[in-house]
Amino acid sequence: MTAVTGRGALTSEQAEVLDRYWRAANYLSVGQIYLMDNPLLTQPLAPADIKPRLLGHWGTTPGLNFIWAHLNRAIGVHGTPMMMVVGPGHGGPAALANSWLEGSYSETYPSVSRDATGMQRLFRQFSFPGGVPSHVAPETPGSIHEGGELGYSLSHAHGAAFDNPSLIVACVVGDGEAETGPLATSWHSHRFLNPATDGAVLPILHLNGYKIANPAVLARLPDTELDALLRGYGYEPTYVTGTHDSVPHDEMAATIDAAITQIRRIQDHARSGAGQPGTAWPMIVMRTPKGWTGPVEVDGLPVEGTWRAHQVPLAEVRTNPEHLRQLENWMRSYRPAELFGADGSPRADLLSFVPPGDLRMGATPHANGGVLLRDLTLPDFRDYAAPVPAPGGHVSEPTRVLGSMLRDVMQLNAGQRNFRLFGPDETESNRLNAVLDVTGKTWEEATLPVDVNLAADGRVMEILSEHTCQGWLEGYLLTGRHGLFSCYEAFIHIVDSMFNQHAKWLEVSRHLPWRRPVASLNILLTSHVWRQDHNGFSHQDPGFIDLVMNKKAEVIRVYLPPDANTLLSVADHCLRSRDYVNVIVAGKTPTPDWLDMQEAILHCTRGAGIWRWASSDGGSEPDVVLGCAGDVPTLEVLAATDILRRELPDLKVRVVNVVDLMRLQPDTEHPHGLSDAEFDALFPAGRPIIFAYHGYPWLIHRLTYRRDAHHDMHVRGYIEEGTTTTPFDMVVMNNMDRFHLVMDVIDRVPGLAVRAADLRQQMVDSRARHWSWVREHGEDMPEVQNWQWPQPGPPSQAPAARDPQRAP
Ligand SMILES: Cc1ncc(C[n+]2csc(CCOP(=O)(O)OP(=O)(O)O)c2C)c(N)n1
Ligand SMILES: [Mg+2]
Numbered sequence: 152m153t154a155v156t157g158r159g160a161l162t163s164e165q166a167e168v169l170d171r172y173w174r175a176a177n178y179l180s181v182g183q184i185y186l187m188d189n190p191l192l193t194q195p196l197a198p199a200d201i202k203p204r205l206l207g208h209w210g211t212t213p214g215l216n217f218i219w220a221h222l223n224r225a226i227g228v229h230g231t232p233m234m235m236v237v238g239p240g241h242g243g244p245a246a247l248a249n250s251w252l253e254g255s256y257s258e259t260y261p262s263v264s265r266d267a268t269g270m271q272r273l274f275r276q277f278s279f280p281g282g283v284p285s286h287v288a289p290e291t292p293g294s295i296h297e298g299g300e301l302g303y304s305l306s307h308a309h310g311a312a313f314d315n316p317s318l319i320v321a322c323v324v325g326d327g328e329a330e331t332g333p334l335a336t337s338w339h340s341h342r343f344l345n346p347a348t349d350g351a352v353l354p355i356l357h358l359n360g361y362k363i364a365n366p367a368v369l370a371r372l373p374d375t376e377l378d379a380l381l382r383g384y385g386y387e388p389t390y391v392t393g394t395h396d397s398v399p400h401d402e403m404a405a406t407i408d409a410a411i412t413q414i415r416r417i418q419d420h421a422r423s424g425a426g427q428p429g430t431a432w433p434m435i436v437m438r439t440p441k442g443w444t445g446p447v448e449v450d451g452l453p454v455e456g457t458w459r460a461h462q463v464p465l466a467e468v469r470t471n472p473e474h475l476r477q478l479e480n481w482m483r484s485y486r487p488a489e490l491f492g493a494d495g496s497p498r499a500d501l502l503s504f505v506p507p508g509d510l511r512m513g514a515t516p517h518a519n520g521g522v523l524l525r526d527l528t529l530p531d532f533r534d535y536a537a538p539v540p541a542p543g544g545h546v547s548e549p550t551r552v553l554g555s556m557l558r559d560v561m562q563l564n565a566g567q568r569n570f571r572l573f574g575p576d577e578t579e580s581n582r583l584n585a586v587l588d589v590t591g592k593t594w595e596e597a598t599l600p601v602d603v604n605l606a607a608d609g610r611v612m613e614i615l616s617e618h619t620c621q622g623w624l625e626g627y628l629l630t631g632r633h634g635l636f637s638c639y640e641a642f643i644h645i646v647d648s649m650f651n652q653h654a655k656w657l658e659v660s661r662h663l664p665w666r667r668p669v670a671s672l673n674i675l676l677t678s679h680v681w682r683q684d685h686n687g688f689s690h691q692d693p694g695f696i697d698l699v700m701n702k703k704a705e706v707i708r709v710y711l712p713p714d715a716n717t718l719l720s721v722a723d724h725c726l727r728s729r730d731y732v733n734v735i736v737a738g739k740t741p742t743p744d745w746l747d748m749q750e751a752i753l754h755c756t757r758g759a760g761i762w763r764w765a766s767s768d769g770g771s772e773p774d775v776v777l778g779c780a781g782d783v784p785t786l787e788v789l790a791a792t793d794i795l796r797r798e799l800p801d802l803k804v805r806v807v808n809v810v811d812l813m814r815l816q817p818d819t820e821h822p823h824g825l826s827d828a829e830f831d832a833l834f835p836a837g838r839p840i841i842f843a844y845h846g847y848p849w850l851i852h853r854l855t856y857r858r859d860a861h862h863d864m865h866v867r868g869y870i871e872e873g874t875t876t877t878p879f880d881m882v883v884m885n886n887m888d889r890f891h892l893v894m895d896v897i898d899r900v901p902g903l904a905v906r907a908a909d910l911r912q913q914m915v916d917s918r919a920r921h922w923s924w925v926r927e928h929g930e931d932m933p934e935v936q937n938w939q940w941p942q943p944g945p946p947s948q949a950p951a952a953r954d955p956q957r958a959p
Contacts, residue, residue: 160405169220169400171490171501172252176216177444178485179248182270183277184209184463185478190270191495192487196479198469205468206278207285208241210461213443214357215245215323217393217403222321222512223253224504225407229415232318234515236308236626238334239325239357240287240298244277246513250292252497253505255513259292259665267495289659289666293513295520295629300652302331303622308352309340310626311517313612314568316422318350318517319414326369327362333618333649338384340619341432343593345607346421348568351414353407354386354434359441361458370438377436387413387431393439395447395455406435444484446477520631521667521729527570527633530559532723536748537715542764543743543789543940547715549782550637550677550739553722554585557635560726561610562589569632573612573620581637581677582739586611617645624672625653633670633726640676640736641683641692650674650695650732654702657730661705668729671708675722676736679845680869681783681882687875693846693868696812699734700850704821708733709812711845713785714744716751717810724755736845738782740878743939745785758811758823759833765789765806765940767796773805775900776834777892780809781845784868787882788843790938791892798893798910802900807833815854827858836860839899843887844868865895879931883921890914890921 161169182190184207189200215237226233237246250256251273256263263269263276276282283290286299296307308322328334341352360370369377381388389406393399410433420428442460447453454464465474465481491497509516516522535556537547557572564570572578572586579587591606592613598605612623617638624634643650653672660666676695683690696709708731712718718737725733745762746754754760763770779788785808795804809815813823815830825833834840836859844851848868855861872884882888894914897907904911924932 159401160408161401165404166400168501168503169224169404170398172223172504173216173220173398174485175252175490175497175501176220176245176248177213178482178487178490179251179270179273180212180216180244181209181445181478181482182274183207183244183247185468186274188271190274191267191491192479192482196475196482198475201469201475202275202279203469204278205463205466207244208239208462209244209445209464210361210441210458211239211242211325211357211359212245213445214359214437214439215239215242216248217439217443218321218323218355218437219245219249219512220504221400221403221407223506224404225411226506226510226512227504228408229411231411232510232515232517233512234295234311234318234320234517235293235512236296236304236311236320236322237287237294237298238296238301238304238323238328240296241285243284243286243288243291246287246291246294247273247277247283250513252502253511253513255292255511258514265496270491270495289656289663293511293515293518295518295626297652297656300648301325301328302333302618303337303625303649303652304328305334305337305340305352305354306619306622307626307629308354309337309344310623310628311630312344312350312352313571313623313627314348314632315350315517315630316348316418319411320350320352321355322352323355323357326356326358326360326367329356329369330367333616333622336616337619337622339614340623341385342595343612343614344432345593345595346418346428348608351418351432353410353414356381356434356436358436358438359443360456361441361461363461364458366458381434381436382431385431386434388434388436390436390438393437393443395440395443403437409433410435446481449474449477517630519666520629520669523631524667524669525567525569525631527560527726528563528567529723529726530556530563532556532719533748533752535719537744539716539744539747541943542745544942545744546741547744548582548739548741549712549715549718549737550675551582551585552715553675553718553737554583556719556722557583558585558589561586564633565589565610571610571612571624571627571632571634572637573624573634574637575617575620575642576613576615577637577639577678578611578613581675583637617642618649621646621649625649628670628672629656631669635673635675635726637675637677639690640679640695641690643674643676643695644692647695647698650699651702654706654732657706657732658703661730671725671728671731671733673725673733674735676734677739679736679738680873681781681845682738682740682878683873684876684878684881688873691869691873691881693736696734696736696846697850699732700853702732704813704816706731707813708823710735710810711781711812712737712755712810713779713782713808714742714746714751716744716746716748717755719748720751720755721810736781742782743786745789745940754808755810758814759807759809759825761833762806762808765792766804767792767800768803768805772803772835773838774803775838775896776805776807776840777896778807778809778834778840778842779844780812780842780851783882784843784845784887787887787889787892789940790889791896793938793940794889794893795896799903799907802896802903804896812854815851817857830858831860834858834860834864836863838863839896840864841892841895841899842866843892865899867892867895877925877929877931879921879935880925883918888918890917
């Protein structure tokens with residue numbers, strides 16, 4: 152298995168050095184999976200040297216080690232900063248072995264020194280209680296990608312490459328991973344890379360033939376079909392093949408050299424102003440056996456080159472002497488005495504291709520983005536304030552107001568090129584169009600005269616793949632930049648799982664002192680459940696918040712600004728924050744502005760508070776509390792309050808608005824949580840609380856179940872009723888309309904049922920009138936459409952449904 156085939160890129164000495172490095176990395180990988188002791192095999196292997204639980208993935212690991220060895224050489228030869236994204240992140244032993252070999256591991260974790268003691272610790276800690284995970288995790292130096300959940304490698308790699316003109320991101324794609332939806336769509340990512348101003352991605356498709364228990368589709372395609380597929384994606388593939396008997400060092404070196412040369416040619420052409428060179432980006436298809444260099448056969452069954460090599464090829468090493476013998480032979484086949492000195496440190500000659508300092512892939516600052524992070528230059532968000540002479544005295548489309556602020560964020564940071572907006576084809580639909588005044592939507596392909604707002608160096612990234620948007624943004628953030636993802640609320644569920652993974656990454660990273668904080672992942676959810684009356688049921692789902700709330704409080708923030716000024720204040724806060732996932736739910740349709748900017752800032756600072764101007768409890772004890780969170784619930788609560796104030800003037804109503812959902816949790820569970828004393832002051836126990844909430848009602852119960860007042864909490868929200876109908880019909884269908892809220896008050900406040908029987912009947916009748924009206928007229932009743940919060944002074948006209956200052 153030593154034959155070297157090739158094209159003369161390497162001298163035989165160079166090939167030998169690379170081979171020795173590779174053997175060392177393979178040795179260290181096997182050691183991590185199996186050994187607790189005897190790391191250098193100075194004694195014959197004994198059962199006591201073996202870990203009691205054998206965990207890890209061997210199959211992908213030798214291929215990853217081979218790639219790492221060759222990238223090391225290429226970095227040195229070309230002087231090119233590179234970073235590696237490992238799609239099959241289950242090959243954690245490879246990343247750890249290479250980081251240890253190159254020294255970046257011991258620099259990050261000095262107790263795992265580059266000697267026999269450190270080697271033993273490296274082995275023992277792997278997949279061991281109190282140790283490190285089996286995957287390329289946040290704990291792994293040089294990584295921005297866990298890879299546990301397959302499918303996101305290419306989008307992460309491209310996110311890292313945007314606005315990083317000197318960086319080449321090598322991205323290993325598993326042939327199984329390539330079957331996932333997110334990976335399949337992310338082949339298009341290079342079509343959004345600007346060779347003049349961005350870095351490059353070098354995909355390396357790892358055709359080891361198998362997944363856990365099955366062949367991989369791409370590995371079984373006829374060569375011509377695979378080639379046509381990859382060329383169709385816009386790549387120029389080069390094939391490197393290794394077998395049990397041949398190790399293609401020379402071929403791999405020549406292929407990587409050619410790929411880097413081609414990347415530089417494309418970039419130089421574009422950077423010289425000559426435009427797109429019309430040359431395809433290179434990629435490498437590496438076909439090597441799964442479990443390469445491992446046991447060929449175990450218990451009479453083939454292992455190397457099959458799916459059986461996926462995890463631990465020899466499973467009974469402690470108890471089966473034959474397995475123990477095979478493991479020892481396997482490890483000795485790498486000839487450790489040639490690789491490590493007596494003290495356990497790697498021999499200097501095998502490290503001769505390891506690049507220096509930060510050029511080592513385990514030490515690249517790009518993979519610890521907080522080190523490179525620069526603050527955004529932010530405009531004063533107060534400059535974009537909607538003028539609010541009195542509550543409800545002005546109407547705005549909140550996201551359009553935010554768009555003006557984002558336009559200036561974009562412009563102010565154009566020089567430092569570290570802010571982008573991401574979205575699946577919805578920037579205009581979500582009314583953030585103002586950003587397009589100062590930048591275009593990224594587009595590197597052909598354009599037609601009919602196209603608008605496309606630009607090769609645009610900073611608005613739109614592709615109709617929520618997976619790719621999310622992956623790009625994660626890659627961009629984790630390499631030290633800033634961004635915001637705007638998405639229809641219902642379809643953010645497409646990336647539920649990606650959100651989970653990113654939140655987990657943050658949860659772990661926060662506790663690693665060497666990982667510096669990165670900019671928060673900001674998700675703006677608009678076109679939300681209550682205003683999808685034109686798209687209907689499929690577009691009505693506010694459940695993402697429920698998912699978000701499962702994650703650790705320390706990384707999660709959810710904001711429901713009720714109007715434009717609160718949205719501005721929240722957005723400013725989120726853009727300044729670090730290491731969170733901020734979810735902002737905000738409307739885009741005309742919405743009354745309740746708070747002037749000063750009030751909005753105070754309200755957002757409180758996170759939840761009494762709206763004195765709306766309440767009729769005179770600042771004393773209320774008979775009922777009307778709580779609200781979200782723009783539409785706030786509107787309905789205020790309209791219900793208006794009815795109550797007119798019809799039951801003696802009733803003491805308190806209106807409490809919640810903009811920061813986390814305030815509802817106890818302070819013992821979330822840093823934003825209200826203390827019990829603060830909560831009880833807002834929501835006193837023993838009085839009914841009618842709470843109108845933007846999403847599924849159960850969440851409010853979940854957040855408040857420990858509070859004294861929980862027993863009195865009655866929540867209205869989205870109960871999975873919807874269709875293509877009017878905005879008000881949506882709230883009626885879900886029993887969150889003003890009329891129903893008034894009925895709830897009457898039903899819950901002791902003594903009101905009798906006293907307000909007539910009003911209750913009017914409310915029932917109003918709902919019935921609504922029902923007939925919308926079915927006859929196709930729009931909401933005028934009394935609903937034209938309702939406005941009572942304005943001071945002489946009776947005023949309802950504010951225009953659309954602010955004339957702003958384009959529709
Ligand atoms: C989205 C997702 N589905 C399923 C799995 C379980 N899983 C772990 S490894 C693996 C096979 C991966 O095969 P491949 O990408 O070819 O990696 P390699 O052969 O290099 O190990 C699967 C299905 C996963 N990690 N992620
Ligand atoms: Mg595979």
